[in-house]
Amino acid sequence: xxxxxxxxxxxxxxxxxxxxxxxxxxxxxxxxxxxxxxxxxxxxxxxxxxxxxxxxxxxxxxxxxxxxxxxxxxxxxxxxxxxxxxxxxxxxxxxxxxxxxxxxxxxxxxxxxxxxxxxxxxxxxxxxxxxxxxxxxxxxxxxxxxxxxxxxxxxxxxxxxxxxxxxxxxxxxxxxxxxxxxxxxxxxx
Numbered sequence: 001x002x003x004x005x006x007x008x009x010x011x012x013x014x015x016x017x018x019x020x021x022x023x024x025x026x027x028x029x030x031x032x033x034x035x036x037x038x039x040x041x042x043x044x045x046x047x048x049x050x051x052x053x054x055x056x057x058x059x060x061x062x063x064x065x066x067x068x069x070x071x072x073x074x075x076x077x078x079x080x081x082x083x084x085x086x087x088x089x090x091x092x093x094x095x096x097x098x099x100x101x102x103x104x105x106x107x108x109x110x111x112x113x114x115x116x117x118x119x120x121x122x123x124x125x126x127x128x129x130x131x132x133x134x135x136x137x138x139x140x141x142x143x144x145x146x147x148x149x150x151x152x153x154x155x156x157x158x159x160x161x162x163x164x165x166x167x168x169x170x171x172x173x174x175x176x177x178x179x180x181x182x183x184x185x186x187x188x189x
Contacts, residue, residue: 023108026051032109034100034116041097044186046179053172060165075152082146084138095123 006012029051030036039045066072096102099120101109106124109117131138154161 022104023111026105026108027112032101032105032112032114034109034114037096037100037102037105046183050176050179053168053175057165057169057172060161060168064161064165077150077152079150080146080148081143082148083142087142091127095120095127099123 007015026032029047031048031051036045036047040048063072063075067075092102099106099117101117101120103121103124106117106120110121152161153159153164
């Protein structure tokens with residue numbers, strides 16, 4: 001039953017190193033602190049937005065570069081289920097606002113000694129169990145609403161994914177510039 005439960009040691013070691021680096025960077029960026037997360041939702045601190053946009057752009061470049069170089073074989077795209085995504089996003093957002101952490105930052109916060117994050121991780125595990133139990137009902141009622149299948153913007157438009165990555169990078173840089181000016185004005189006011 002568990003013969004394929006664990007990956008080979010090299011993959012596990014690479015995953016552990018990647019996780020440690022990611023956690024270190026989250027901690028250094030300050031997104032493992034409750035106030036940083038909550039102040040993002042209060043539009044007072046945009047560190048979380050900057051970190052996430054940077055991660056998305058860097059991740060997209062990395063994934064598509066590895067795909068084109070043949071380092072990975074195809075993408076495992078999840079199906080676009082708009083009603084399920086909207087519901088899950090709303091629950092995730094409310095939980096993030098109430099707790100002051102997202103799952104990744106909660107684990108990193110536990111690593112730096114924030115005991116309050118343990119409650120959030122426990123809540124996430126309970127939420128996952130509740131979702132697993134509710135899934136048969138949800139798959140019959142909500143999942144069919146806005147079910148688009150396994151599509152990407154590049155698939156729908158028949159354009160290169162690099163156009164979307166470039167556009168996202170340009171939007172990110174522009175947004176960073178606007179946010180920097182906003183933050184400088186706020187600190188001088």
